[in-house]
Amino acid sequence: MGSKIPESVLVVVHSADLQVLLLERADHPGYWQSVTGSKDSLDEPLTQTCRREVSEETGLDVAAYELTDWQLQNRYEIYAHWRHRYPPGITHNTEHVFGLRLPEPLPVRIAPREHLRYVWLPWEEAAQKCFSMSNAEAIRLLPTRSPAAAG
Numbered sequence: 001m002g003s004k005i006p007e008s009v010l011v012v013v014h015s016a017d018l019q020v021l022l023l024e025r026a027d028h029p030g031y032w033q034s035v036t037g038s039k040d041s042l043d044e045p046l047t048q049t050c051r052r053e054v055s056e057e058t059g060l061d062v063a064a065y066e067l068t069d070w071q072l073q074n075r076y077e078i079y080a081h082w083r084h085r086y087p088p089g090i091t092h093n094t095e096h097v098f099g100l101r102l103p104e105p106l107p108v109r110i111a112p113r114e115h116l117r118y119v120w121l122p123w124e125e126a127a128q129k130c131f132s133m134s135n136a137e138a139i140r141l142l143p144t145r146s147p148a149a150a151g
Contacts, residue, residue, distance in 0.1 A: 002085035004038050006078070006093040009049045011035040011067075012138050013058065013100045018146060020126035020139055021108065023057060023115040031131040032119075034139070036095075046096050054100060058118075059109030065102050070145055072097040074134040097138045099145055 012034050013021040025031040037053030039046070046069070051062040074095040078086065105120035121129065127139040 003087060004085040005040075005042060006038070006086055006090050008036060008038040008093055008095050009046055009053060009098055010074075010095050010135060010138055011050050011054055011098045011100050012135075012142060013054065013060070013102065014123065014142055014146065015102050015105045015120070016146075017104070018123045018142055019105050019120045020123050020142065021058070021105070021118060021120055022126055022129055023110060023118050026112065026114055026116050028131075029116060032129045033132055033135050034130070035100075036135075038093075046098075050098050050100070057111055057114060060100075060102075060106070062100060065100055068099045068101070068145070070097045070099055070138070070141070072138070072141075074137075076134060095134060097134075099142070101146060 022032040022034065025033065035054050035057045037049060039049050047067065050067060054060050054062050075092055076095065077091055078093050083091065108118055110118055123139055123142045127136045130136040130139065
């Protein structure tokens with residue numbers, strides 16, 4: 001069994017005009033998602049988890065853009081085929097949702113062991129393409145969470 005911490009971040013990376021970055025999982029081709037990842041330690045601040053995961057998965061420096069904690073948590077059952085990554089008896093994960101606003105869609109450098117490719121899509125299409133219900137729901141909230149919606 002693994003030692004993965006059952007607390008993670010979901011970072012909806014988006015442009016000012018509400019295009020969303022999606023990444024295709026290398027371990028499950030056809031599964032598209034936003035940047036996600038678990039805390040490295042119990043005391044790692046969630047914003048640090050975001051910085052690390054965004055950097056690892058896209059090459060982007062979070063400090064150069066606007067990271068927002070959406071104050072939204074999802075608790076979900078971990079898929080059985082991924083439970084081996086967690087300590088024995090762990091069946092659920094708590095996911096904290098953040099948004100990362102870029103001025104425009106930018107090229108990213110994916111981690112080939114984690115992802116096969118990336119795509120920028122309008123938020124409605126991105127929500128439809130996600131395999132994770134919580135990820136799709138977070139993307140559907142984007143127009144209410146982004147300053148672009150107010151303008």
